[in-house]
Amino acid sequence: AYSDTGLAADTAYYYTVEAVNAAGSSPASNEATATTTALPVAAVSSFTVNDGSAQRSMVTSVTVTFNQAVTLQTGAITLGLNGGGSIATIVTNPSGDNTTFLIT
Known part of the structure; x- marks a missing residue:
């Protein structure tokens, strides 16, 4: 049995096996x-x-902080409205650490 550890998520890995002894492989x-x-x-x-410090109608951005680093794909964060629907968002990672994102 062989266990391959420390692999990246959502990634394909390819394996072959060879027998090796004193006579060769x-x-x-x-x-x-x-x-x-x-x-x-x-x-x-x-x-x-x-x-x-601001009325809700005057809020222009929201900061979302995750407890661990995440990788976001385009459109991965969407803000929902109380009455339903969603608003378009622009997401930036000002800290560069992939835990804090600014939504404007």
């Missing part, structure tokens, strides 16, 4: 492919839109 086996699973989506536990 065998031809390589047929190639086997294994793909790791994608990481689960990180949940936002909470955030505050009105911190008391």
Whole structure:
């Protein structure tokens, strides 16, 4: 048995096997492919839109902080409206650490 650890999420890996002894090595086996699973989506536990210093209608951005680094794809963060629907968002990572994102 062989265990390959430390692999990246959502990535294909390719393996072949050869037998080796004092007489030499065998031809390589047929190639086997294994793909790791994608990481689960990180949940936002909470955030505050009105911190008391501005009226909600005047808020122009929201900062979302995850408890671990995440990789976001285009459109991965969408703000929902109380009455339904969503608003378009522009997401930046000003800290560069992939834990804090500014939504404007």
